[in-house]
Amino acid sequence: MKKPISLLVMAAMFTACSSAQNVKNLDKQSSKISMKYSEEDYRNLSHDLKDNQVFLAGELHGIQENYTLRLNLLMYLNENAGVNYYLAEMGYSSSYYINKYLETGNEKYLFVVANSIIGSYDHSLDDINFWRDVYKYNQTLAEDKRIKVIGLDIEHQFWLAIMQLNDLVEDLNLGRHMDTTLGKLEYYSASMCPDIKDSKDILKNVKNVNTKDVLKVVAELREDYKANPAYYEKLLSEQEFKDFVFVMDNITDTERIYTNRGNRSYFNKEREKSICKNFLRAYEGNPDGKFFGQWGSFHVLQKSDNYEKRFAEYLNNDDSPVKDEVISIKYIYDNKYHKKTNRRILSAFKEYGDSKFTLYKLDPLKCETTEICPINDHGIDDVSEFFQYGILIRDPQKVTPMPG
Numbered sequence: 090m091k092k093p094i095s096l097l098v099m100a101a102m103f104t105a106c107s108s109a110q111n112v113k114n115l116d117k118q119s120s121k122i123s124m125k126y127s128e129e130d131y132r133n134l135s136h137d138l139k140d141n142q143v144f145l146a147g148e149l150h151g152i153q154e155n156y157t158l159r160l161n162l163l164m165y166l167n168e169n170a171g172v173n174y175y176l177a178e179m180g181y182s183s184s185y186y187i188n189k190y191l192e193t194g195n196e197k198y199l200f201v202v203a204n205s206i207i208g209s210y211d212h213s214l215d216d217i218n219f220w221r222d223v224y225k226y227n228q229t230l231a232e233d234k235r236i237k238v239i240g241l242d243i244e245h246q247f248w249l250a251i252m253q254l255n256d257l258v259e260d261l262n263l264g265r266h267m268d269t270t271l272g273k274l275e276y277y278s279a280s281m282c283p284d285i286k287d288s289k290d291i292l293k294n295v296k297n298v299n300t301k302d303v304l305k306v307v308a309e310l311r312e313d314y315k316a317n318p319a320y321y322e323k324l325l326s327e328q329e330f331k332d333f334v335f336v337m338d339n340i341t342d343t344e345r346i347y348t349n350r351g352n353r354s355y356f357n358k359e360r361e362k363s364i365c366k367n368f369l370r371a372y373e374g375n376p377d378g379k380f381f382g383q384w385g386s387f388h389v390l391q392k393s394d395n396y397e398k399r400f401a402e403y404l405n406n407d408d409s410p411v412k413d414e415v416i417s418i419k420y421i422y423d424n425k426y427h428k429k430t431n432r433r434i435l436s437a438f439k440e441y442g443d444s445k446f447t448l449y450k451l452d453p454l455k456c457e458t459t460e461i462c463p464i465n466d467h468g469i470d471d472v473s474e475f476f477q478y479g480i481l482i483r484d485p486q487k488v489t490p491m492p493g
Contacts, residue, residue, distance in 0.1 A: 115441040115449050122446035122480065124157055131165045133450045134416075134478065138170040142379050142414040145176075145401055147386030147476065149422060150210035153486040156219045158420065158446070159383045164226060166381045167236065174375060175223075176382030177240045181339050181367065182250040184240030185332060191224050191236065201288040203491070205246040213488035241367040241382070241400075243343040243360055248281045248295045250340050251303055254310065257333050261324050263313065270309045277303050304344060311337055335370060339363070357397050364388070365403035372410060389417045390467065390475045417476035422485045433466050438481040447481040 122130040144166055148155045166172035177184050183202050190198035199220055206212045227235040244250040255278035258271065281294050314321050314337065322330050342363040349355045372378070382389075388400040404415045421431050421438055438449060451473040465472035 114452060115437060118450040118452070119441050120448050121442070121444040122158075122161070122448055124445065126161045126164055128165060128168065130446075131162070131169075131448065133448050134165070135169065136450070137416050137477070138166075140414065141170075141416045142411050143176075143404060144170070144172065144379075144381045144416045144418070145389040146381075146383040146418045146420065146480075147389035148383055148420050149427065150385060151213075151488050152420075152422065152482070153215050153488050154446070154482050155383065155420065156215045156488075158480060158482075160219055160222050160226075162383070162418070163223070163236065163381055166379070167230075167234065170379055172379040172381045173234055173236055174371070174378050174380045175236050175238045176368065176371075176380050176384075177238050178242050178382070178384045178388070179240040180242050180244035180246055180250060180343075181240045181332075181335050182244055182253040183246060184238040185253050185336070186249065187220065187238045187240075190220065191227055191238065194224055197286045197288070201252075201282060201285050201291065202246075202249070204288045204291050205249055207292055207491075210488065212491055214491055215488045217491070239367075239371045239380075241364045241371070243346055243363050244336070244339050245343075247300075247303075247340065247343060248291065248298075250336050250343075251307070252278045252282060252285075253332070253336055254278075254307070257325065257329055258310070261321075263320075263324075267310075267313055270306055270313070273302075273306045274310065277306065304340075307337075307340055311341070331374065335367075338370075339367065342366075354397070361388070361398060361400050361403065364400045368400075368404070369410070376410070386419055389419065391415065391417050392467070392474045416478065418478040418480060419476040421479050421481050423481060423483045424485055427485075431466050434472065434479060435481075438479060442481050445483050449479045449481070451477055451479060 118133060120130055120133050144162070146158065146162060148159075163172070163175060177187070179187075179202075183205070186198045186202050190196065199217065203212060203217055223236055230236075251274070255274050259275055261271075263271065277298055280298050282288050282291050283294070314333075321333065325333060342359075346356060346359045346363065349359070368380075372380075384400070390399050391401045391405055393399060393402060401415055401417055403409065405412050419434075421427075421435050423435060423439060427435075438447065441447075442449070453471055453473045465475065467475050
């Protein structure tokens, strides 16, 4: 066996891998990242661009620097890997309105989403500015290269799904038997957001609407669609029909999952399955596309350290069309709040990087089965089975709250 890793803390606490030299190669396989985007900063990723189709970054929510890295990675992968689909940790209906903003530049669409997530980590000036920067970046690109957003999560902001459904069907002639249903759908949509140009009270308005009544209307629309899907397909454009079916199915999943939200294990498992199902639906419509998404770290790990399977792990299932074509990048934060959760990988990263951001490529570490890999906080296995790249973020800052 080779000598243990020459990191004092690790040497004292953990058994070293038989191929510890690979950990020392972090020094050779690291690169400093600037706050301002530079293509050269991300050169370590170049080895994995050609043979992979999905790139996922994992964050802890509520950190300013997340947005800098998200934008930089999105631009790098767009320019060097042909990525033009951003997989968002939001419902499909939220991405529907974000795409409207990116297409038009009209911020009423951006703020109807932002005002729907007050109280969440993403309700921040950093998030608003990220989308503004994506819009500006898109203006520099040919139309077929521009970033499009696909929300894969369940409809946590279900009122946006109601508004999207109303947008799609309000002018359709579905027959007199559906007039009452469409009237109620329009009423509930208007009750939640009377004027999309002024959506600041949307959450207050939502509280005055009976969710059961709204879901009953959605059920009526769903039943009519299932009775005659060809008629809906005829009335809607190809993209509108895809949007309609996607959001209807996602509302169904959301209702089922939230009905059992008291069972956290069920909620988490079913949410991950729904996210993966939504990806496969999006992939089916874009089989030659390349995708990037930044999610909470839990979702992007490619191996479970417990019984709960993650989104990225599902993507590597034997029946997945992107099996072995997924790259995960985990953000590691160096401050007092995050030292315990990532102590092993953090110690290794800090040994070989002293800049604000440092990108590391992780080679496989072939540890003996009885040993603990010294840089894996998720279990005894090779850390590169969980994620293949890491980015060290020193002195992370909280997001900037929205004014007012």
